[in-house]
Amino acid sequence: MNRLKPTCYLACAILLLMIFGGLITQPIALAVSEGITESSSPPPGQESTPAEEVEISCKYPVLRNPSGTYFVWDVELRYKGGEQPHYFDLRLNAPAGFDTAIRQVTGEEREIARIALDPKREYTEMVRVFASPFVWSAVEPGEYVITMEAVESSLGELKNSIELTAIITPKPDLALETTSGRLNVEAIAGKDNFSSIIITNIGSAELEKITFFSETKDRPPGWIVTFSPEKIDSLPLGSKREVEVNIKPPQKTISGDYMVTIEAEPESKLAWDMLEIRVTVLTPTIWGWVGVGIVIVVIVGLVVMFMRLGRR
Amino acid sequence: MSQQDVIETTDLTKAYGDFIAVDKLNLHVGEGEVFGFLGPNGAGKTTSILMLLGLTEPTSGIARVCGYNPTREPLKVKRIVGYLPEKVGFYEDLTAKQNLEYTAALNNLPRGDASKKINELLDTVGLSEVAEQKVGKFSHGMIQRLGIADVMIKDPKVAFLDEPTAGIDPEGIDQVLTLIMSMAKKKVTVVLSSHQLHQVQRMCTRVGILAKGHLVAEGSVDRLGRDAIGGGKFRIEAQVAQPTPKLISSINKIKGVINVESSENSLLISCDEDLRPQIAKTIIDSDSLLVQMKIEEYSLQEIYMKYFRES
Amino acid sequence: MSGLMAVFWKELVDHLSGWRFIILFLFIYAAGLSAWWIANQYIRSEVTETSKFIFLRLFAVSGGEIGSFLFFMSILLPIVGIVLGFDAINSERTSGNLSRLLSQPVYRDSVINGKFLAGLVTLSLLVMSIVAIVAGLGLRSIGVPPTSEEVLRLLSFVLLSIIYGAFWMSLATLFSVFFNRIATSALASLGLWFFLFVFFLFGIVRVSPIFLYREAVTMLLLPRTMAGVSVVPVDLVFPLPFGQSLLLIWPQIVSLIALAAVCFAVSYIKFMREEIRPT
Structure with a gap:
């Protein structure tokens, strides 16, 4: 009893000290409790019994996305059976043309190449795998398998891998741009004003029966916008086509800037793009000159009158 | 007219x-x-x-x-x-x-x-x-x-x-x-x-x-002067020591003299023209002493003042 | 007609050589040009549906109540008229020129008529030149030429503006006949203008010349905008033809002419019957 008493006192003192120091964090508290319940814990020889292994798992290993978006998998890693924490190298093996990365799930999205795994921890580490083709048009729709591998850094004996499948479904898409690259054109009221636009199939499916139409906000009616050709029957994947646009403002359009929207849409209505073009309607040259002429005639007339009639 | x-x-x-x-x-x-x-x-x-x-x-x-x-x-x-x-x-x-x-x-x-x-x-x-x-x-x-x-x-x-x-x-x-x-x-x-x-x-x-x-x-100014003052155009005042009636009558005889008035030692002669030389000669001829002689033209002022006073 | 042209030319040259004219000129031109600039900002947003008279809107559009060309004209033309007329007769009298002038072999009415005519020509020069300049600048800036009907309407607008200015000029002439002191007649005419203007702003005196002018001119330039035109049914949708528009504003035009004529006639009669008295 004499020997037990001081031990009890010591344990109580340490506990109190811990409590008052405000340091009752989970792991330490756990460690203390371990210390206290040392007699009831299993013997150390039992712990080393299971085989060392690294587990890689993913809840949704097969993803299906339309082309044009990227793929994201959350992969869980767990190291079991070891005594000490170990570092594991993470590698991805993707088909050609894919851009891939392993990143943190939260916080800074740092790219991860090596991860530390502690066998004593009961929860799993989670990383996020990203994959998307460099160029969408270069990757046909289909199934692509990306393999993620975790290899123990120092010896390389402990490893595992998982197959992540990306199913890319076809996605139609198109893009409009002006031939010149500028988004403003000049036009003369009452006249044909030709310019051209380029339509590109940037999707992963052929586009069929594309029609064009135009709409203009804040402008009086009477504007005629025609396209040549009026309709494109088929635009294969990745191809371009030049379309001539004729913008004809009505005869009595006040000169100045107007916004004209040009839109293109295939019959399926699955893809769509629009282009806002600033149309600067110019004063017809003749009326501009007539206007200037009137002003000059009036000013000259006034000056002559002043010279002849003024007494100065 | x-x-x-x-x-x-x-x-x-x-x-x-x-x-x-x-x-x-x-x-x-x-x-x-x-x-x-x-x-x-x-x-x-x-x-x-x-x-x-x-x-x-x-x-x-x-x-x-x-x-x-x-x-x-x-x-x-x-x-x-x-x-x-x-x-x-x-x-x-x-x-x-x-x-x-x-x-x-x-x-x-x-x-x-x-x-x-x-x-x-x-x-x-x-x-x-x-x-x-x-x-x-x-x-x-x-x-x-x-x-x-x-x-x-x-x-x-x-x-x-x-x-x-x-x-x-x-x-x-x-x-x-x-x-x-x-x-x-x-x-x-x-x-x-x-x-x-x-x-x-x-x-x-x-x-x-x-x-x-x-x-x-x-x-005319002349006529108005005559009408107004009742005398000539000129008035000559001659200062003479002791004028005699004889002198007055001889001055009166000079051609152009209209009227002669005498006071103590001066004569007021109205006449049509400037008769100072003739008058002076007459006075000297009569052995009187001519002290001084003044000539005065009838001014419109007088004529004017006269009519103005009347109206 | 004896002497009329002599008086007319002398007065015209007087007007054109004086500082007064330069100031009026600057006033009218500053107002006209700023109205053009304002109209340019707003004209595209106002021309929405199938607007018929786009060009005329240059003279009527301001994005609000004030700031349009016709607004500036309705305010400034009275001042032009007053400045051209307020000392027509009394300045001759006070400077001692009147009796000398009237002893020349000219009919007495030639003096007042010649003066009025010279004022009218000066006024017309101002109005016509600024309208032409704004039309020219507008043609260049909006690029829509006027139709023949618009030209007709614009000419009527010019004519009406001249009549409106002439009314104020004859009013000022009237005061210049009645008041011997130049300052008095200037104050009287400006006071009357201010009175009518303030009451016009508050919409009290509807039968004021300012209102008559605004009604008539709005009908000419913006035949669809019926706001403020009391005699016109509001539900007129299509612009009236020119003749119909003119018929509609005929009362306003006649009233303006009558007002101008009455003022001039009274000053004419007063001037003709006035005796020159020894001072």
């Missing part, structure tokens, strides 16, 4: 309400005369002139200028009559020349003739050096001279000058009077009104004295 009467009025009357400005004015001015209208301010001089110009309608009576009735045919009268109003004004922003050009244009004178005439007239009135200056800077005398040029531009047959010498300095008066004389030399009938009698006396062939709208006297 006689042939030579340029101005003729018959019972010309103007009343402003109860106030009678001109009362039954009967006036005759012959061609080439310089007629002086005399009278104090408010006597009706300006009103009479305005009626003769047709600028004011007479209440009754008839006026004729060169045979035209100014009320009925004002334009015909205005074409031959020049008028220099009292307190005449010109357009201050215009030069002397431009002002005269405007008058010429109003008289429908051809431009070329007018320009030549304007230059001559500006030279005559001594304003050719300031012809291109704005009238706003002119002195009163210069304005009056410009006014005379303005009157002369239309070659008038009659010129009405209302107080042409009022308010200007003596030198200016002299220049204006000289100009009026030169007008008269050009056979222009001049009617001028004034209350400055000395000047009028110097050049008027005839004067009319107006008082409260009445023409109280009319005629």
